Amino acid sequence: MTAKTEGLHHVTAIAGDPQRNIDFYIRGLGLRLVKKTVNFDDPGTYHLYYGDESGTPGSLLTFFPWQGVRSGRVGSGQSTTTAFSVPQGTLGWWQEHFKGIGVASSISRASSEEERLSLRDPDGLQIDLVASSLSDPRNPWDSASVPAQYAVRGQHSSVLTVTDPGPTLETLTQDLGMRLLGESDGRYRLSTHDGEPGTVVDVVADLSAERGLVAGGTVHHIAFRVPDQATQEVWRQELAGRGYSVTAILDRQYFTSIYFREPGGTLFEIATDTPGFDIDEPLLELGRSLKLPPWLEPNREAISSAVAKIELPGENNPAVQAFFK
Numbered sequence: 001m002t003a004k005t006e007g008l009h010h011v012t013a014i015a016g017d018p019q020r021n022i023d024f025y026i027r028g029l030g031l032r033l034v035k036k037t038v039n040f041d042d043p044g045t046y047h048l049y050y051g052d053e054s055g056t057p058g059s060l061l062t063f064f065p066w067q068g069v070r071s072g073r074v075g076s077g078q079s080t081t082t083a084f085s086v087p088q089g090t091l092g093w094w095q096e097h098f099k100g101i102g103v104a105s106s107i108s109r110a111s112s113e114e115e116r117l118s119l120r121d122p123d124g125l126q127i128d129l130v131a132s133s134l135s136d137p138r139n140p141w142d143s144a145s146v147p148a149q150y151a152v153r154g155q156h157s158s159v160l161t162v163t164d165p166g167p168t169l170e171t172l173t174q175d176l177g178m179r180l181l182g183e184s185d186g187r188y189r190l191s192t193h194d195g196e197p198g199t200v201v202d203v204v205a206d207l208s209a210e211r212g213l214v215a216g217g218t219v220h221h222i223a224f225r226v227p228d229q230a231t232q233e234v235w236r237q238e239l240a241g242r243g244y245s246v247t248a249i250l251d252r253q254y255f256t257s258i259y260f261r262e263p264g265g266t267l268f269e270i271a272t273d274t275p276g277f278d279i280d281e282p283l284l285e286l287g288r289s290l291k292l293p294p295w296l297e298p299n300r301e302a303i304s305s306a307v308a309k310i311e312l313p314g315e316n317n318p319a320v321q322a323f324f325k
């Protein structure tokens with residue numbers, strides 16, 4: 001592969017109750033809901049997208065919330081941790097903040113360059129906040145619950161747990177153009193660049209890990225960035241030529257996607273940076289109303305009554321209402 005990915009695009013995970021998911025990611029993590037739409041393959045359920053102000057690729061975490069979904073099992077063949085980048089010196093603030101909303105967390109130091117706050121979301125999804133000595137110039141979403149000085153800058157990295165690291169490392173380096181930056185105790189760090197936040201995948205070799213089961217509280221897939229559909233088509237042909245079973249290009253409305261499974265078991269997606277989340281609503285109003293792709297619009301009434309009623313935090317707050325007038 002002559003091309004290489006620019007870094008992480010998004011992570012998609014499975015949740016239970018959509019309102020609980022919204023409350024946690026907006027109030028707890030301070031992300032912005034940048035799109036409220038439905039699962040295009042199962043339009044009776046939501047697909048919720050969180051990110052920075054405009055939903056920049058590399059800031060995105062998305063959920064399929066299924067009310068009453070059974071819990072999954074975190075294990076091998078999965079992305080087992082989703083890590084976000086926060087400024088250095090803010091983990092103490094974050095720990096207090098989570099304590100204030102009843103979420104336990106713990107701080108650990110992985111290396112001299114990196115400190116982590118680890119916690120679980122209400123469905124049990126493992127979330128880490130990483131304060132790295134490598135600078136992260138990305139602009140945060142300045143929200144009512146998390147002021148900009150502390151706020152998440154975007155994704156930091158994803159952790160893949162595998163029983164045999166060899167084939168997964170080969171896919172990441174040979175086929176996605178990532179670089180192996182180092183290894184310590186069976187944990188391999190790879191980056192599309194030099195380890196900057198948003199470009200990192202950690203592969204953890206765990207021989208004893210039970211096979212993961214994708215359901216509530218687990219990651220469904222992780223996506224890597226390509227600039228546009230023309231580049232994506234080149235990737236599709238290249239990956240197919242290397243023996244991967246790759247899907248056709250699928251229209252996800254805000255980007256287009258191809259999917260394939262890496263040999264360790266995790267579902268990978270290659271997603272475009274374009275067209276972005278302001279294609280069907282203004283930037284100021286992202287996430288406030290239910291958006292449907294043109295092919296589902298004729299079924300709006302049935303879809304609206306099938307999905308659960310959800311409310312954004314602050315939607316009943318007069319100051320917030322005035323802001324969105």
Ligand code: ZN
Pocket residue numbers: 010011012221223257269
């Ligand atoms: Zn995806």
